[in-house]
Amino acid sequence: MTVALEGRPGRARPTLVNHNLTTASGIGLGVSMIWFSLLVLIPLTAVLVTASSGGWAEFWRSITNEQTRAAIRLTVMAAASVTLVNIVAGTAIAWVLVRDRFPGKGLLELVIDIPFALPTIVAGLVLVSLYGNDSPLGLHLANTSGSVYLAFLFVTLPFVVRMVQPVLEELDMEVEEAAASLGAGRATIFRRVVLPSLAPAIAAGAALSFARAMGEYGSLVLLSGNLPFESEVTSVRILSAIENDNQAAAASIAAVLLVISLLVIVALDILQRRVARRG
Amino acid sequence: MAETRRASAGPTTYVLRVLVIAYLALLVAWPVVLVGTNAFANGTQAMVDVLADPDTVHALQLSAIAAVVATVINTVFGVTISMLLVRKEFPGKRVLSALIDLPLSVSPIVVGLALMLVYGGRNGWLGPTVEDWGLQVVFATPGIVLATAFVSLPLVIREVVPVLHELGTEQEQAAQSLGASGWQTFWRITLPSIKWAVIYGVVLTLARSLGEFGAVKVVSGNVLGETRTATLAVEERYLNFDQEGAYALAFLLASVSVLAILVVFVLRARGTRHRAFERQS
Amino acid sequence: MSIDVSGVNKRYGEFVALQDINLTLPTGQLTALLGPSGGGKTTLLRIIAGLETADSGSVVIEGVEATRLPVQKRNVGFVFQHYAAFKHLSVARNVAFGLEIRKKPKDEIRAKVDELLRLVHLDAFADRLPSQLSGGQRQRMALARALAIEPSVLLLDEPFGALDAKVRKELRDWLRRLHDEVHVTTVFVTHDQEEALEVADEIVVVNEGRVEQVGSPDQLYDAPANEFVMGFLGEVTVLGGVRLRPHDVEMTTAPVPGALEGRVVRALRVGFEVRVTVDVAGQDAPVTVVMTRTHARSLGLEPGTAVWLAPAEGATAVASATPAARPAPEAVAG
Numbered sequence: 106m107t108v109a110l111e112g113r114p115g116r117a118r119p120t121l122v123n124h125n126l127t128t129a130s131g132i133g134l135g136v137s138m139i140w141f142s143l144l145v146l147i148p149l150t151a152v153l154v155t156a157s158s159g160g161w162a163e164f165w166r167s168i169t170n171e172q173t174r175a176a177i178r179l180t181v182m183a184a185a186s187v188t189l190v191n192i193v194a195g196t197a198i199a200w201v202l203v204r205d206r207f208p209g210k211g212l213l214e215l216v217i218d219i220p221f222a223l224p225t226i227v228a229g230l231v232l233v234s235l236y237g238n239d240s241p242l243g244l245h246l247a248n249t250s251g252s253v254y255l256a257f258l259f260v261t262l263p264f265v266v267r268m269v270q271p272v273l274e275e276l277d278m279e280v281e282e283a284a285a286s287l288g289a290g291r292a293t294i295f296r297r298v299v300l301p302s303l304a305p306a307i308a309a310g311a312a313l314s315f316a317r318a319m320g321e322y323g324s325l326v327l328l329s330g331n332l333p334f335e336s337e338v339t340s341v342r343i344l345s346a347i348e349n350d351n352q353a354a355a356a357s358i359a360a361v362l363l364v365i366s367l368l369v370i371v372a373l374d375i376l377q378r379r380v381a382r383r384g
Numbered sequence: 385m386a387e388t389r390r391a392s393a394g395p396t397t398y399v400l401r402v403l404v405i406a407y408l409a410l411l412v413a414w415p416v417v418l419v420g421t422n423a424f425a426n427g428t429q430a431m432v433d434v435l436a437d438p439d440t441v442h443a444l445q446l447s448a449i450a451a452v453v454a455t456v457i458n459t460v461f462g463v464t465i466s467m468l469l470v471r472k473e474f475p476g477k478r479v480l481s482a483l484i485d486l487p488l489s490v491s492p493i494v495v496g497l498a499l500m501l502v503y504g505g506r507n508g509w510l511g512p513t514v515e516d517w518g519l520q521v522v523f524a525t526p527g528i529v530l531a532t533a534f535v536s537l538p539l540v541i542r543e544v545v546p547v548l549h550e551l552g553t554e555q556e557q558a559a560q561s562l563g564a565s566g567w568q569t570f571w572r573i574t575l576p577s578i579k580w581a582v583i584y585g586v587v588l589t590l591a592r593s594l595g596e597f598g599a600v601k602v603v604s605g606n607v608l609g610e611t612r613t614a615t616l617a618v619e620e621r622y623l624n625f626d627q628e629g630a631y632a633l634a635f636l637l638a639s640v641s642v643l644a645i646l647v648v649f650v651l652r653a654r655g656t657r658h659r660a661f662e663r664q665s
Numbered sequence: 666m667s668i669d670v671s672g673v674n675k676r677y678g679e680f681v682a683l684q685d686i687n688l689t690l691p692t693g694q695l696t697a698l699l700g701p702s703g704g705g706k707t708t709l710l711r712i713i714a715g716l717e718t719a720d721s722g723s724v725v726i727e728g729v730e731a732t733r734l735p736v737q738k739r740n741v742g743f744v745f746q747h748y749a750a751f752k753h754l755s756v757a758r759n760v761a762f763g764l765e766i767r768k769k770p771k772d773e774i775r776a777k778v779d780e781l782l783r784l785v786h787l788d789a790f791a792d793r794l795p796s797q798l799s800g801g802q803r804q805r806m807a808l809a810r811a812l813a814i815e816p817s818v819l820l821l822d823e824p825f826g827a828l829d830a831k832v833r834k835e836l837r838d839w840l841r842r843l844h845d846e847v848h849v850t851t852v853f854v855t856h857d858q859e860e861a862l863e864v865a866d867e868i869v870v871v872n873e874g875r876v877e878q879v880g881s882p883d884q885l886y887d888a889p890a891n892e893f894v895m896g897f898l899g900e901v902t903v904l905g906g907v908r909l910r911p912h913d914v915e916m917t918t919a920p921v922p923g924a925l926e927g928r929v930v931r932a933l934r935v936g937f938e939v940r941v942t943v944d945v946a947g948q949d950a951p952v953t954v955v956m957t958r959t960h961a962r963s964l965g966l967e968p969g970t971a972v973w974l975a976p977a978e979g980a981t982a983v984a985s986a987t988p989a990a991r992p993a994p995e996a997v998a999g
């Protein structure tokens with residue numbers, strides 16, 4: 106005759122967490138923070154400081170230079186479109202990986218991770234081989250803006266898939282079955298039951314893939330030809346400014362990218378907390 | 385698990401399956417296979433030539449050294465930060481945990497620029513000082529290591545943090561109640577429990593480090609035989625119309641990455657089986 | 666005295682988890698901390714172990730002031746509800762852990778581990794990993810691991826809570842026998858009154874961060890200090906403003922002086938017992954009466970039968986307080 110059920114498993118108890126830092130962990134934190142600052146925080150701050158060193162007008166002139174504007178426009182357009190494609194394709198891929206079963210599915214799992222692990226310049230070469238001037242498909246994307254879209258699609262492929270997949274795996278099929286028993290059709294179940302649970306994960310994956318695309322460089326240099334006003338992206342603009350020894354201009358454009366990265370990080374932090382809560 | 389999750393196979397299932405396979409084949413699989421066939425278009429000659437070139441061998445060595453050093457640093461740093469983020473409370477924790485992901489979303493070119501601005505020998509914030517100590521960072525190996533460490537910084541942490549969360553603190557508390565000190569608890573209980581996550585993290589970091597291109601391009605100076613890494617050599621060969629050489633070198637690098645994914649894939653499958661078994665028993 | 670807890674308070678933010686806890690547990694005794702979930706049992710046990718620090722108050726173990734001692738130095742054996750098995754170590758290595766930490770010689774460790782594994786009937790499983798054991802076996806391994814360090818006190822947090830009913834019953838009898846063999850001062854947490862009543866020498870009833878009553882199983886059952894303890898230890902029904910056990914209500918079919926008249930609503934047979942629900946005039950809630958089947962048959966009960974109810978002689982009873990108020994301290998016993 107059990108009176109009440111224990112609801113809280115022992116591992117949820119955050120007891121040791123409340124302890125303040127011990128000497129050893131304090132030193133660990135200190136050393137880690139110094140390293141993190143030297144490697145990441147100070148350099149990124151240097152970008153923002155250098156960008157603002159010439160004043161607002163100078164900054165504005167750097168980022169509104171006609172060629173730069175075209176590059177930023179292309180990058181944002183391509184990153185946004187590719188992110189939209191990833192939202193749909195990534196969710197579909199995750200769905201197939203989790204819910205479908207067929208021989209060779211394991212191979213797909215491997216293929217998904219290739220863009221992440223492949224050196225970007227190799228990725229560029231990979232794309233040249235199928236979509237370049239010797240394209241066996243007859244698709245000649247070299248030196249066009251299409252090459253930028255293609256490269257972005259390639260390198261951002263894993264993000265939505267890998268965010269959505271674990272959430273889909275944890276999703277309770279019984280909830281869908283319950284919805285079905287209440288008369289909901291497959292499309293309705295997907296839209297009303299599944300999609301809301303996946304939404305934070307999809308959004309987090311989308312944020313990551315947008316950020317990655319905005320900063321992409323290595324995978325597109327070979328295919329795009331970096332033609333101004335046609336296939337030149339923001340990071341290429343930054344690189345030419347660096348090569349022309351114009352660090353202030355480089356930093357100004359970089360600051361724009363950096364602010365976008367920061368926004369994505371904030372969005373991601375919020376979304377991941379939401380994913381964790383739902384999961 | 386897959387058994388119960390299986391959707392009833394309607395026409396949608398098949399259409400979706402075919403679309404996904406086609407998409408992945410066109411975007412990833414076919415192009416990757418083409419790199420292999422292009423690399424060996426004229427037999428193994430291109431590969432032999434590439435490996436006989438001392439500058440290329442130097443580039444491969446440099447990439448390997450930078451990747452290994454960056455991975456060691458990121459592993460120690462990553463495990464420390466993960467432990468602190470999951471097991472300790474301290475002010476600024478949430479900000480730190482968000483900032484840790486920043487390197488994943490910063491453009492490699494921006495990374496290179498940022499490091500130049502601080503460690504540049506001429507007018508960097510710290511560069512001249514460091515150079516006075518006799519250490520050249522930018523346009524030298526330390527700069528390549530920094531750039532590599534920057535871009536692969538969060539990978540170990542992203543693998544280890546969820547596992548530490550899931551592990552919970554009960555085993556650690558049990559060890560302490562049996563008399564183990566914090567240090568003993570870490571080495572005897574925590575580390576063995578997160579071993580696989582650390583290994584995935586290391587493999588992913590290694591793969592990512594070996595392949596870094598943009599950031600290294602900015603800070604290395606790309607000097608033949610000195611600061612040219614393997615990825616820079618691929619670009620150089622391609623731009624110099626040595627396509628075969630480029631493909632051969634790319635094939636080498638791609639093999640390493642695919643091997644890395646395979647290792648992680650196998651380890652993960654093993655880990656999942658392990659966990660499923662534990663849950664069911 | 667083996668464990669002395671005095672004036673312990675613990676808050677989590679605004680929430681008061683423990684309030685002025687004073688407890689003294691003698692050496693060698695098997696004590697149960699009994700109470701509803703969320704009452705503060707685990708918190709109290711963890712404060713005794715040193716896994717949690719109290720905001721104020723002190724803990725003395727075996728005469729040693731332990732309030733400021735870290736868990737490593739208290740020499741307590743702690744058994745966690747979810748076993749906290751070291752998953753990467755074999756059963757034998759799990760048990761050996763505390764001895765290895767204490768840098769005991771290898772052969773001494775081996776001998777001790779063998780002895781303990783025999784004691785908990787796991788000698789055949791020494792080389793298995795915890796994942797290859799059943800829940801009950803893992804719990805016994807955890808117990809052996811805690812006993813290996815020869816703790817001055819053994820603390821168990823819901824040791825059988827995660828096990829199925831049959832294994833739980835087996836293990837609880839086994840724990841009782843083990844305690845009679847080993848005789849280490851033991852405190853175990855449970856929310857199952859039956860478990861506490863069967864196994865413990867003494868029961869501490871904990872509710873809402875307070876100790877409601879301390880006593881032997883008999884004392885608690887026969888003389889509950891208040892309404893809460895009475896209700897927690899068994900079923901309660903209210904008859905004429907008095908709370909008592911349903912089997913302590915005497916029922917007759919003829920008027921008896923002092924008895925309350927009522928009408929049978931239904932009689933339900935549950936195994937060898939019959940549970941009769943009776944509507945009593947002037948009382949909102951019906952009264953539940955439990956009697957043997959034979960007795961029920963002899964009364965010839967049908968829905969609508971008029972009956973007279975009175976507390977049996979020697980019944981455990983507590984005056985019923987207004988529902989919102991704290992249980993009345995002036996409990997009427999006997």
Ligand SMILES: Nc1ncnc2c1ncn2[C@@H]1O[C@H](COP(=O)(O)OP(=O)(O)O)[C@@H](O)[C@H]1O
Pocket residue numbers: 118119120677680682700701702703704705706707708709
């Ligand atoms: N680390 C904690 N942080 C906040 N509240 C806690 C924590 N640990 C326990 N509590 C709260 O203290 C109360 C008592 O918990 P506990 O001692 O686990 O109760 P019991 O073991 O009797 O079920 C509960 O309401 C619980 O929510």
Ligand SMILES: [Mg+2]
Pocket residue numbers: 111703706707708823854
């Ligand atoms: Mg508890």
